[in-house]
């Protein structure tokens with residue numbers, strides 16, 4: 269159907285994915301290169317009776333969506349590096365209080381104000397470790413608009429399934445580039461809805477007592493169960509506790525619910541890996557250039573393959589190890605100083621065969637850059 | 651309902667020191683809600699971090715104990731997503747006006763229907779007696795060992811200037827006023843601020859050699875006076891108690907309903 273085909277920016281594809289997933293509450297603060305997400309939300313949400321809020325800063329934006337999630341809504345905020353830095357404390361709150369929410373970071377160059385209108389992928393480790401304390405986190409990314417749409421829907425599904433914040437780590441090229449997007453029919457992509465408690469009014473409801481499958485049914489603020497939510501370590505009632513057993517148990521639960529399901533959360537795309545002697549590993553905009561190199565080299569008979577990561581955290585180490593087992597070389601293509609490179613080295617059996625092809629000057633790494641790196645890696649010189 | 655029907659007895663004893671003014675606020679607040687007859691399930695209490703912010707955990711409402719200074723931002727999300735709920739946000743003076751100052755003025759400006767209660771003990775109680783923006787010039791605190799050089803500001807004037815549509819002040823020496831003003835604030839449609847001057851005998855009282863809770867309460871009685879009183883005319887240094895602002899302006903959630911109508915192509 270033609271009305272389902274759009275020619276949009278990646279930021280708009282993200283908005284479309286969020287709406288498809290059932291988002292009806294967004295709060296944000298403008299920042300390049302993510303601003304179009306907020307602008308589109310302000311256009312679309314009121315039309316469906318949803319809420320759009322422009323808050324006084326990014327801290328308030330994330331706090332506001334956490335509040336709205338507690339009343340039973342699917343919620344999101346969007347930002348870029350500086351704003352993402354400001355959000356870190358509230359992000360940890362969402363981890364601790366187990367609040368489903370989605371946080372988009374359309375990356376720019378950093379640190380500080382950095383390179384606002386240019387591309388980078390330097391926030392990968394910040395997404396993992398930006399908030400303080402031991403914790404697990406989910407971060408997803410994509411390299412084209414159809415995938416931006418799909419991983420956005422998936423982000424909401426994961427947020428609801430595991431009661432966790434999910435980070436969407438896009439980049440300036442993906443955010444601003446225009447491309448075709450086909451909006452799937454309703455029902456085409458399955459949606460995970462809020463798991464609500466079946467405990468009746470008047471019966472004790474324990475907001476932080478996991479079921480046998482590890483999931484915690486929620487009760488909307490404003491409905492019959494009144495309970496406490498806190499960022500302190502807390503017991504099954506949600507009441508603060510520093511009892512070592514409770515602290516240990518909760519800390520483990522918060523890690524385990526993500527890490528033990530890493531295989532479910534792992535999303536990758538594989539291109540020509542079956543017989544690949546040289547493997548490129550990439551993600552986001554970098555993966556577009558990597559794919560271009562792989563396809564052109566395949567045409568010349570070279571056994572090159574691409575493993576594109578869509579899940580960055582928890583790092584899909586098992587898949588990486590398995591696919592790279594027989595490779596003569598593994599080259600990580602990214603636009604930072606090797607943030608995923610370190611993960612890959614850690615994951616594979618032969619870290620000495622892992623190399624980096626990167627660019628950190630605000631310019632999209634292009635196929636020629638990658639080819640030049642490969643020549644050096646192969647000892648052929650540029 | 652009796653006061654105890656509003657308490658989560660499982661979570662007691664509370665952590666406040668003997669003589670702390672925060673308990674008086676809790677009492678006055680519960681009485682206000684009881685007198686208004688609001689259902690407990692229709693109330694969401696959102697607090698930040700501090701001794702004062704612990705008030706939420708002890709009360710049998712939907713309670714959201716958040717991070718330092720950001721309670722109003724969380725509350726804004728709750729209110730916007732379910733406008734029918736009554737939002738009450740108790741905050742310490744540091745929580746509301748140092749780290750949370752920006753959220754405070756913007757919540758006032760939006761005129762969103764939330765009741766903010768500033769429990770002003772002029773000190774950081776929870777972290778052990780450092781000066782707050784409300785300590786005032788010349789006060790002693792653990793981080794002002796040579797006397798504080800930071801000037802204070804007036805919560806009432808700040809709230810007025812920022813656009814709050816209901817602003818009142820009283821003290822923990824005046825529990826009946828606490829109940830009266832909180833009641834009015836909750837009934838008020840729009841952003842309301844109730845400043846309650848409260849005592850921290852453990853830190854402010856001791857550091858400033860005012861004495862214990864009794865002396866601090868005496869001090870609050872002596873240093874305050876009703877708005878426009880004769881006493882104020884005679885002694886301009888007295889701090890006024892009462893309702894300073896009570897006006898009707900469009901409320902934020904209702905305004906947003908109009909946005910929805912316009913977006914859908916209606917009026």
Ligand SMILES: Cc1ncc(C[n+]2csc(CCOP(=O)(O)OP(=O)(O)O)c2C)c(N)n1
Pocket residue numbers: 699700701702703718741742743744745746771773774775776777782850
């Ligand atoms: C981001 C952050 N900074 C600092 C703190 C430490 N802290 C906890 S409570 C508090 C101040 C409490 O003072 P106030 O808000 O006036 O409340 P009171 O304890 O006096 O009731 C501070 C500085 C914190 N929890 N979070």
Ligand code: SF4
Pocket residue numbers: 665666667669670671672701702771775776849850851852853
């Ligand atoms: S330290 Fe001060 S504010 Fe905190 S509980 Fe004790 S008296 Fe109250």
